[in-house]
Amino acid sequence: MSTRTSWADLAANSAAENVTAGSSANNGAAGTTSAPGRSTYVPPHLRNRPASSDPPAPAPAPAYNGPVASNDRPGYGGGSRWGGPRNDFNRSGYSGGRAGGWGGGRSGGWDRGREREVNPFEDEDDTEEQAFNEQENTGINFDAYEDIPVETSGDNVPPAVNTFAEVDLGEALNQNIRRCKYVKPTPVQRHAIPISLGGRDLMACAQTGSGKTAAFCFPIISGIMRGQAPQRPVRGARTVYPLALILSPTRELSMQIHDEAKKFAYQTGVKVVVAYGGAPINQQLRExxxxxxxxxxxxxxxxxxLERARVSLQMIRYLALxxxxxxxxxxxxxxxxxxxxxxxxxxxGVRQTMLFSATFPKEIQRLASDFLASYIFLAVGRVGSSTDLIVQRVEFVHESDKRSHLMDLLHAQRANGVQGKQALTxxxxxxxxxxxxxxHWLCINGFPATTIHGDRTQQERELALRSFxxxxxxxxxxxxxxxxxLDIPHVAHVVNFDLPNDIDDYVHRIGRTGRAGKTGLATAFFNENNASLAKALAELMQESNQEVPAWLTRYAARASYGGGRNRRSGGGRFGGRDFRRDSSFSRGGSDYYSGGSSSAGYGASGGYGGGGGGGGGGYGPGVTSAWD
DNA sequence: AAAAAAT
Structure with a gap:
């Protein structure tokens, strides 16, 4: 009878498989960075002497060879766990507030930062968490990786690695990789890390949850560890000069990246700080x-x-978006x-830039190329997400029926709940x-729900996320x-109560389930208001081997007027196709570089066949790839 | 038209 029940079963199964509670990172990989031969400029960290010339921007104080500036830390002495005493920072006004036991002493500066460093792995001692980690790492089906389509384009693409051991990330980082129980690099890591270590700029399409964060963190951390201790300029005692900048579009995502990066950087001497709005700025300033x-x-x-001149980007070596x-x-x-x-x-070209996303519309690629120099484009099919591991369903639900329909789904799900715990939805x-x-409506109807959106206070947002x-x-x-x-383990079911207008947003939303090799369910409520999405949605579902309801196919055919805007970005799977290879963009070999080699990775994997090719459209003639 | 992001 009702397919609804079977969806609920799916969700329940997924929940059973995923258990509940606790969160853990599931990225993993390795890398180091060196940037040889970029024209004539030699990045400071590659010099064997203190940076003393051509600072990228005029520095108020040329006193580079003087004593180490205020917020500098001493060298990351090779391998030594305690890299030596840390200079005291010019933070006269610092008044503890946090730590006990670190008495007001601003004296010796014996590296209190590091000694105080919280062991980010401690909270994973409990067996349950341990079990998750085991499961998550062995749970990723590494054999399936051989079937994941990979595409690279650009000049002299460094070859992928198969193990972390093949790349020299440094002992401290390697130890953290072990602590994270990352056994083997994920596909995006296998490719992105050597590219990054080779000093190349990168535009990478890969789903979050496939190991993206580690893919850009490892080379950055490793590169900073190896780099010459930076001689940071003195602008004002209170200006700090980070060496790497990682930007993300939401506060919670920045927090998440920060948490992960802290793990990777544990006891490496590399300091990671996060700054976002909605929270008191003073504490962030102190950090x-x-x-x-x-x-x-x-x-x-x-x-x-930046406007307060509390941060300067003058020393940035790595930029990741x-x-x-x-x-x-x-x-x-x-x-x-x-x-x-x-x-x-x-x-x-002076800094190294890495752009990551699961989706990359052509127009955005064009904008992004302003930030890159002779970059490599990398597209990796997802480990789970919207391909095999997420079951996507679309239901025709009129606006007025949405609530009761949702209620039906939740009821069925609760009936199938595992261990008295409801699946995360x-x-x-x-x-x-x-x-x-x-x-509100869910709560008064007996379903404990909370909400996260931009009108809530940051405190409320964080509480909601934690509670979920x-x-x-x-x-x-x-x-x-x-x-x-956002990496929320154990989400069994994503419901698109309202569908987004943009298919890429849909891809990102359903990517909150089916992570790290787990199965997931995504249900969408479709009605006449979503007509403009029909075509792209039907195509996407077909590409990921989902059952497309006949009525949606009809809608898609009818709604061809929705045309251009919602077409799959670049026509490729996973939004991943180098716009430089699209004829309409390759303006006669100008700076867009026409040469690049291009290769399709391991096996054009029959499984991904399925003819998306025709629908997405718009490729230049003669372009081939693993996904064509 | 909506959401996000500084105060």
Whole structure:
């Protein structure tokens, strides 16, 4: 009878498989960085002497060879765990507040930062968490990787590696990789790490949850560890000079990246600090003053810090944009341009730049190429997500029936609940008001729900997310703030209560389930208001071997007027196709570099066959790839 | 038209 029941079964199964509560990172990989031969400029960290010339931007104080500047830390002495005493920072006003036992002494500066460093692995001691980790790492089906389509294009693409051992990341980082129980690099890591270690710029399409964070963190951390201890200029005692900047579009995602990066950087001497809005700035300022090598930030707060001259980007060696296509869309682009092009950041080609996202529309690739120099494009099929591991269903539900329909799904799911725990269900809606309304309605109908959206305070947002992750509140109603990047283990079911207008947003939303090799279920409520999405949705589902309802196919055919806008970005699977290879963009060999080699990775995997080719459209003639 | 992001 009703297919509904079987969906609930799916969700329940998925939940059973995933258990509940607790969260853990599931990225993993390795890398190091060196950047040989980029024209004539030799990055400071590759010199065997202190950087003393051509600073990227005029420094107020040329005193580079003087004593190490205020917020510098001593060298990352090779391999030595305690790299030596840390200079005291110029933070006269620092008044503890946090630590006990670190008495006001600003004296010896015996590296309190590091000694105080919280062991990020401690909380994983409990067996349950341990079990998750084991499961998650062995749980990823590594054999299946051989079937994951990979495409690279660009000049002299460094070959992929098969193990972490093949790349020299340094002992401290290797130890953290072991602590994270990362056995083998994921596909995106296998390719991105050597590219990054080779000093190359990178534009990478890969789903979050496939190991993306580690793919850009490892080379950055390794590169900083190996680099010459930076001689940072003195601008003002309170200005800090991070060596790496990681930007992301939401506060929660920045927090998540920060948490992961802290694990990877544990006892490496590399300091990771996060800055985002909605939280008191003073505490963030104090953290910054204690020294920062890698700054993770959301754009607004960073601009604030830059304008206050509390942060300078002059020493940036690495720039990473996570969810890069979102960062460059209309809402964010001006801020990003300001940060990257109009402050004191070294230009493309001097710094190393890495852009990551699961989706990369052509137009955005074109914008993004401003930030890159002779970059390599990498597209990796997802480990799980929207391909095999997520079962996608679309139901025709009139606007007025949505609530009761959702209720039916939840009821069935609860009936099938495992171990008395309800499966985690993430419900996406279009508006903030709609989120509040639905949350309220669910609560008064006996379903414990909470909500996350931009009108809530940061405290409320974080509480909601925590409560959901732990299973305390097994239903989370969210706007697109939660659509990207968030790694919430054990989400069994994503419901698109309101479908997004953009197919890429759909891809990101359903990517919140089916992570790290787990199965997941994604249900969408479709009605006449979503006509413009029909074509792209039907194509996407077909590409990922999903059952496409006949009525949706009819809608898709009818709704050809929806045309251009919602077509799959670039026509490729996973939004992954180098725009430079599209004839309409290759303007007669100008700076867009026409040469590049291109290769399709391991096996054009029959499994991914299925003819997306025709529908997506728009390729230049004669272009082939693993996905064609 | 909506969401996100600084105060």
């Amino acid at each position: 910054l003053e204690r020294g920062v090598d890698i700054l993770v930030a959301t754009p607004g707060r960073l601009v604030d810090l 996570d969810e890069a296509d979102r960062m460059l869309d209309m809402g964010f682009e001006p801020q990003i341009r300001k940060i990257v092009e109009q402050m004191d950041m070294p230009p493309a 993430l419900v996406f809606v279009e508006t903030k008001k709609g989120a509040d309304a639905l949350e 992750k732990t299973g305390n509140t097994p239903i989370l109603v969210a706007t697109d703030v939660a659509a990207r990047g």
